[in-house]
Amino acid sequence: MKTGDLIRALAADSEIRLRPPGQALVLALIPGVAIALGLFVAVFGLRPQIVALLGEPRLLFKLCLAAVLIGLSGALVLRLVRPGADVRSAALLLAVAPALLAAACLAEIFAVPSNEWGQRLLGANALFCLKSIPFLSAAPLVAIVLALRNGAPEHPALAGAGAGLFAGAIGAAFYAAHCPDDSPLFVAAWYTLAIAIVTVIGAVAGARLLRW
Amino acid sequence: MRVDVREKEWAVLMRAGNAGDAGSYQQLLRQLSPVLRALARRGLVRAGMADADAEDVVQETLLAIHLKRQTWDADAPIGPWLFAIARHKLIDALRRRGRRIDLPIDDFAEILSSGENEPSSVAADVNRHLGCLPAGQRSVVQVIAVDGASIDEAASRLSLSKGAVRVALHRGLAALAAKFRETEA
Known part of the structure; x- marks a missing residue:
């Protein structure tokens, strides 16, 4: 021809x-997040008295950090599926999230006597957190990866990792509304690890599913 | 400056195409072909390969530009977007042929030779994948591409509804792009 x-x-x-x-991403996220919300309500549920506790700075920080990560990783993902788009600035901006977390950890170390650090770090639900965040991230991850198949990522595995990070942040936001471990030390250790797991799963899926 | 003007014209045509002007869109693809051809030839030669495969790469790239046209942000310059797609498809084609090369950071600015004509005979092109399509999609693609029928003409000639022709054409083109990806050349 x-x-x-x-x-x-x-x-x-x-x-x-x-x-x-x-647009494709938003449309896919509506059912994806709805399923995650359904699972959250059925399996976890809001932490008791969460509204009264919202003045508590550690809880507030945890929720805000998840929101920041959702926004930044969502913007990054959209850049990753547009050929020729400026990925670097969005990736650099992503560093705001770990920087905020590091500052919060530093504040926690000054605010709390050193003999309590270990207990704050380990919390009461470390393993539960590691399982729950990937569980709550699963439906959003599927939705995001399916939506990104419309896109054209120059690096499919990287775009998949971005999708995993974005989904992990959504799962973490839900879990944060349930889990009573509020210390930034706990968040830095276990939320980070849990989100990293989702990110790796996203990268593996992206390498296979996001080629075009 | 000339390149700048050219890319601005492409962006105008693409916006018109996205707004439903098929004529502008066709004009854009025709203007892009010689540039993509020059880019493909240069890439193949740099990888130490015959440039007889260039037309295959050009067609695969045009398919990708078409199927991914929604990923261009109409407010962004179109050159980097087009070049990123062309480079991605060229690297893909070379990898399938067993070559791994790092294409130097280039852009369209270096590709000025618009005098590259389509060769009269080519080693490989989209035809080799047509046979893999379901019969319905294949006949729609052939009637429109080779015989030059419009959607309406194809519908009456194949006794299908216009909607069915549109769907078969779109699925057929998407399937052709997928076939390019799957085959080891």
Whole structure:
């Protein structure tokens, strides 16, 4: 087939409007997050008196950090599936999240006597946290990866990792509303590890599913 | 400066195409072909391969540009977007042929030779994948591409509804792009 012939077929097909990546992502996240919310309500449930506790700075920080990570990783993912987009600035901006967490840990170390550090770090639910965040992230991860198949990532594994980070942040936000371990030390150790697990799963899935 | 003007014109055509103007869109793809051809030839030659495969790479790249056209942000410059797709497809094609090369950081600015014409005979092209399509999609793609039928003409010639022709064409093109990916050349 001549290239000119192929072009004629492509032009004939151009009437079909395709969804831009941002729109596809939002549309996929609606059912993805709804399923995660359903599982959260059925299996975990909100922490008792969470509204009264919202003034507690550690809890507030934990929730805000998850929100920041959702925003930054979501923006990064959208850059990763647009060929030629500026990924670097979005990736650098992502460093805000660990920087905030490191500052909070430092504050915690000053605020709490050293003999309590170990107990704050280990908390009461470390293993439960490691299992729960990936569990709550699963439906959002599937939704995000499916949406990104519309995109064109120059590096499929990296885009998958971005999807895992984004989904992990969503799962972490849900879990944060349940878990009574509020110390930044606990968050730094266990939330980070749990989100890293989801990120690796996303990278593996992306390498297979996001090629184009 | 010339490159700048050229890319601005491409962006105008692409925006018109996205707004439903198939003529502008076709004009854009026709303007892109010689540039993509020059890029593919140079990449193949640099990897120590015959440039007879260039047309295959050009067609695969055009398919990718078409199927991923929604990933261009209409406010962003179109050159980097086009070049990233072309580079991705070229690297892919070389990898399938057993070559791993790092393409130097280039952009369209270096590709000025627009005088590259389509060769009269090519080693491989999209045809070799047509046979793998389901019969319905294949006949729609062929009637529109090779015979030059419009959607309406294809519908009456194949006794299908216009909607069915559109769907078969779109699925057929997406399947062709997938076949390029799967085959080891």
